Amino acid sequence: MGNGTATTDLEAALEKHRVELTGYCYRMLGSSFEAEDAVQDTLVRAWRSFDKFEGRSSVRSWLYRIATNVCLDMLSAGNRRARPMDLSEATPLARAALSPRPDHTWLEPMPDARVLPATADPAEAAVAKESVRLAFMAALQQLPPKQRAVLILREVLAWKAAEVAELLGTSVASVNSALQRARATLAERADTGADAAVSDPLDEEQQKLLERYVAAFEGYDMTALTALLHEDAVMTMPPFDLWLRGPADITGFMTTIGSACAGSRLRPVRVNGLPGFAHYKPDPESGGFAPWAVQVLEISDGRITGFHCFLDTKRWFPLFGLPLHLEAEADQVE
Numbered sequence: 001m002g003n004g005t006a007t008t009d010l011e012a013a014l015e016k017h018r019v020e021l022t023g024y025c026y027r028m029l030g031s032s033f034e035a036e037d038a039v040q041d042t043l044v045r046a047w048r049s050f051d052k053f054e055g056r057s058s059v060r061s062w063l064y065r066i067a068t069n070v071c072l073d074m075l076s077a078g079n080r081r082a083r084p085m086d087l088s089e090a091t092p093l094a095r096a097a098l099s100p101r102p103d104h105t106w107l108e109p110m111p112d113a114r115v116l117p118a119t120a121d122p123a124e125a126a127v128a129k130e131s132v133r134l135a136f137m138a139a140l141q142q143l144p145p146k147q148r149a150v151l152i153l154r155e156v157l158a159w160k161a162a163e164v165a166e167l168l169g170t171s172v173a174s175v176n177s178a179l180q181r182a183r184a185t186l187a188e189r190a191d192t193g194a195d196a197a198v199s200d201p202l203d204e205e206q207q208k209l210l211e212r213y214v215a216a217f218e219g220y221d222m223t224a225l226t227a228l229l230h231e232d233a234v235m236t237m238p239p240f241d242l243w244l245r246g247p248a249d250i251t252g253f254m255t256t257i258g259s260a261c262a263g264s265r266l267r268p269v270r271v272n273g274l275p276g277f278a279h280y281k282p283d284p285e286s287g288g289f290a291p292w293a294v295q296v297l298e299i300s301d302g303r304i305t306g307f308h309c310f311l312d313t314k315r316w317f318p319l320f321g322l323p324l325h326l327e328a329e330a331d332q333v334e
Helices: 004-015 018-029 032-048 059-075 122-130 134-140 145-156 161-168 172-188 204-218 222-228 247-255 313-319
Strands: 229-236 243-245 265-271 274-282 289-300 303-310
Touching (some): 134 303, 145 161, 204 274, 204 303, 243 247
Parallel strands (some): 229 303
C-alpha cells in the first residue's frame, strides 16, 4: 500500500462514500445491521484490492460494483424481509396474540443520518427520503435481487442504463427489461405511495398533527388518538407478526394488552425519511422510563395512516444513539 499517509488518504477517500453506500445496501437488504456489515465488507475489499483498481471507472462506481456483489451474495439465501402486513391478514382485536418471528423476517428501521447523504439539491433529497420509506422498502423486497439493484441504481440514484449495464456486467437491453419488470411489480403494489404525502420538511399542518399525537399518546387519551388515526390506519409491532387495522382495534389494543404504555414519554427521531419517536414507558422497578419501541409514523391527508413500533430496543436504541433510560421529570405536574 506504500506509506502511512497514502493509506490514510485512501481510507478517507473510501470513507466519504459510506453514507450513500449504506443507503444503497439498506435498500437492497432491508436490514440496518446487514447494510452496515455489507458496507464494511465493501470498504475492506476495496482497500485490499485498490492496487488492482485501474481507474477505468470512478472510485464511486467501482465501490458500487463491489457493494452490489456483496449484497447479491448476501441475498442468495433467498430471504426477503417484510412487514407484518406482507405476511398475513389483519388480526381482529379479540384474537390478538403476541407471537414473535425471528429477526431475519422483518424489514428493519434505519436512522436517516446513516443512509441519507447531505445534498444541496431538494429534488435529490426528496427522492432519497421517499426511497427509504417503509412502504417503498417493503415493495423493493418483493423484487428479485438483480431487478432490485437495477431499480435502485436507475430510479433512486439516477445512473444511466449504460453505467448500470457496465456495473452488472450485462447489456443495456437487459437493464431496460429488468427495470420495466421491476416497475410493473411496484405498480401492482398500490400501497407504495401511501405515505407520499409527508412533506420535507414537515409543513405546519403535519407538525401540528405530530404535536397532537404526542399529547394524545403521552396522555394516553384514546378519544384524542382516535381523531388522529385514518379509518384504515394500521399498527405493527415487529418482532410480533400481529397487525391491527382501524382506530377501534388499535386503541382497544393499547388499553388492554398494551396498557402498560400509559404514562409513556416520546422523543422525536428521524427514521426512514418519516417522522418517528423513541418510545419510553414507565419503569416501575428503577423509576423513570425504560426504552420500549422506535415508532415510525406514516401520514396522509392530515391523518396517521401507519403506526409502526419496532420493539427490539437493545438493537434499535444504540443504533439511533438513544439513551437506555430516561429519568423521571422532577417537576412533572400531572
